Amino acid sequence: MDYNLEQFASDNYSGICPEALEYMLQANQGSAPAYGNDIWTQRAADGFRELFEIDCEVFFVFNGTAANSLSLAALCQSYHSVICHENAHIETSECGAPEFASNGSKLRLAKGENGKLTIESIEALLLGKRADIHYPKRKVISLTQTTELGTLYSLDELAAIQDLAQKHDLKIHMDGARFANSVVALNKSPAEISWKSGVDVLCFCGTKNGMAMGEAIIFFNKELAEDFAYRCKQAGQLASKMRFISAPWLGLLETGAWLKNARHANQSAEYLENELLKIESLEIMFPREANAVYVKLSDKVATSLRAKGWLFYSFLGVGGVRLMCSWNTTKERIDELIRDIKEALI
């Protein structure tokens, strides 16, 4: 198996993009103050304030599980609850970290087509169970943008959820593992689809956008960030050489690579989807709106592809596989994959 070839299993299979690497190398000249007291971290945080057109509190951590669980813990007490989609990463893929970090805040799972919470699904939870002292008090709605199924909340959908959150005095957390992809796909400003849509805290993923590692946690509601640095430190998420997370972020922001990378990933997925649609017997499972394509493949086809060295996830348990494009996806590899799928179908 040749691991130098690009794969479609996840956008975190990709390497480091040139812009992120270039800034990392620049930050590697000489020494710098530790624990985020360096110029790179300062500049990257300012870069986010500029990008989001608002004075916000910015923290850098190693990965998304930490970003989600620590930020949720900042919004919740142990006796609170978080409403999220049943497919949400915080529920399915974080090993209970949100509950652990918050000392027990309860995740409440809502259904919804195409990986999205709906007003009805949220209301069903708000109205359905007892809302008295005997049940965890609802506190947060957690949205993933783009969703785990590769779909998008539109501006209207975000506005409706914002209204509902206001009505019930709920905070909004956004898992932005693919926030950049949603900015591109929706063609809206980062501000419009975050704080202007009522998001209190955003976990903005750098890893899947082209960094080696690193997430930015952005508190638009600055009061919620009180003592957050201590929470990060206690959780082992305060990088002493923080400049190697923040400098690549600065590289993505200053050069515009964050958008370029996301656009490339989305366009690659669009091409991949179109090529798959030309194969009559295949079925695309969810609307392809950003950089993920979900397609139904039989076990026989999946096995044949794996035997040829293709790596992909089929964790949904519905007979489908997820094909994810990233900043380094090439048309040649997509064409090769399509060729191998066609061969396997014969």
Ligand SMILES: *Cc1c(COP(=O)(O)O)cnc(C)c1O
């Ligand atoms: C990848 C991902 C994360 C972050 O995962 P880590 O492996 O902890 O970095 C968070 N949310 C979603 C939806 C993701 O796809």
